[in-house]
Amino acid sequence: MGTVVDDAASAEFHAFFERHYAEFARLAHLLTGEADAADDLAADALLALWHRWDRVRAADHPVAYARGVVANLARSRIRGAVRERRRISLFWSQRAEQTENPDVAGVVDVQEALRRLPFRKRACVVLRHAFDLSEKDTALALGVSVGTVKSQTSKGMAELQRLLGARDVPQKVQAAMVRGGESGGRAR
Numbered sequence: 001m002g003t004v005v006d007d008a009a010s011a012e013f014h015a016f017f018e019r020h021y022a023e024f025a026r027l028a029h030l031l032t033g034e035a036d037a038a039d040d041l042a043a044d045a046l047l048a049l050w051h052r053w054d055r056v057r058a059a060d061h062p063v064a065y066a067r068g069v070v071a072n073l074a075r076s077r078i079r080g081a082v083r084e085r086r087r088i089s090l091f092w093s094q095r096a097e098q099t100e101n102p103d104v105a106g107v108v109d110v111q112e113a114l115r116r117l118p119f120r121k122r123a124c125v126v127l128r129h130a131f132d133l134s135e136k137d138t139a140l141a142l143g144v145s146v147g148t149v150k151s152q153t154s155k156g157m158a159e160l161q162r163l164l165g166a167r168d169v170p171q172k173v174q175a176a177m178v179r180g181g182e183s184g185g186r187a188r
Contacts, residue, residue: 009053009054009057012053012057013049013050013053013057016049016057016062017046020063020066021042021046024041024042024045024046024066024067024070025038025039025041025042026038027042027067027070027071027074028041028042028045028070028073028074031070031071031074031075031078032074032077032078034077037077041070041073041074041077042070044073045066045069045070045073046066048069048073049065049066049069086140086141087140087141087142087143109164110160110164113160113163113164114126114160116159116163117156117159117160120142120144120148120152121152121153121155121156121159122156123142123152124138124142124148124149124152124153124156125152125153125156125157125160127141127142128149128153129153129157135149135150135153138153
């Protein structure tokens with residue numbers, strides 16, 4: 001059951017929404033360059049405004065306040081997209097080298113052993129040893145701390161060594177990923 005104040009606030013917000021939604025969507029589009037995201041950002045901004053409607057309508061310039069909310073949401077979206085692009089570029093930054101006479105059985109063994117590792121250990125091992133990324137770049141790509149990369153890589157390599165029964169596991173992982181990449185194989 002709504003009260004008179006709730007109904008008045010609701011009607012006031014609805015009028016604000018109708019008057020400014022298109023403007024906020026246009027602002028979001030111009031800030032992000034993404035037409036599809038613009039409507040979502042405008043809707044998210046208006047939802048946030050509704051949750052704080054008592055403060056917004058009491059503000060000296062409610063539309064300016066709302067534009068700030070849209071701008072902040074757009075900034076967050078852009079930052080998220082930049083982080084995602086960086087992560088993707090880290091995966092594709094180094095090209096595979098051509099090798100002669102690939103050891104297909106070795107590639108299959110390493111890929112099967114990698115599949116048996118939990119995802120985070122596998123990702124750390126592959127990024128560190130197959131892609132030659134630094135601990136810092138691996139942490140950035142996975143969104144974890146450098147300490148997590150160190151421990152997960154160490155544990156993953158120990159587990160691979162146990163599974164493969166070999167001392168030169170880093171070289172085998174690197175060779176398998178380079179050779180496996182050429183043949184279209186990939187570790188899951």
